[in-house]
Amino acid sequence: MSKAVSSIKLDASDMANKYVKAQLINDDEQNEAQTLHKDGSSNVLDGVKLLTMNDLLEIFPFGKTKLFKLLQAKVLPVVKIGNDYITTSAVIERWVEDNVGRELHY
Numbered sequence: 001m002s003k004a005v006s007s008i009k010l011d012a013s014d015m016a017n018k019y020v021k022a023q024l025i026n027d028d029e030q031n032e033a034q035t036l037h038k039d040g041s042s043n044v045l046d047g048v049k050l051l052t053m054n055d056l057l058e059i060f061p062f063g064k065t066k067l068f069k070l071l072q073a074k075v076l077p078v079v080k081i082g083n084d085y086i087t088t089s090a091v092i093e094r095w096v097e098d099n100v101g102r103e104l105h106y
Contacts, residue, residue, distance in 0.1 A: 048088055048090075049088070050087070050088060051087050052085070052086060053071075053084065053085050056087070059089075066106060069106040070106055071085055073106060077091045
């Protein structure tokens with residue numbers, strides 16, 4: 001076998017090893033992301049703070065009644081777990097950007 005062919009095989013083997021290592025690292029990161037940790041009153045999911053209904057009340061410039069109406073109408077991008085709602089600030093920001101110029105009546 002020529003040196004060029006063996007060099008290509010080694011390079012391909014190195015690339016495959018790097019790919020496998022990268023996949024293992026990604027799998028570990030995904031496993032960590034799927035683990036929900038509670039730190040006092042703040043929820044953390046792989047460094048992303050989950051927003052609760054209390055957080056939404058602080059973010060939006062309207063009261064609890066209007067927030068409940070929006071949640072019950074499934075207008076806001078949230079996940080309902082039992083009687084609780086959760087989301088992230090990135091999702092809320094994207095929802096606001098997507099709805100700029102719209103008029104919502106609730």
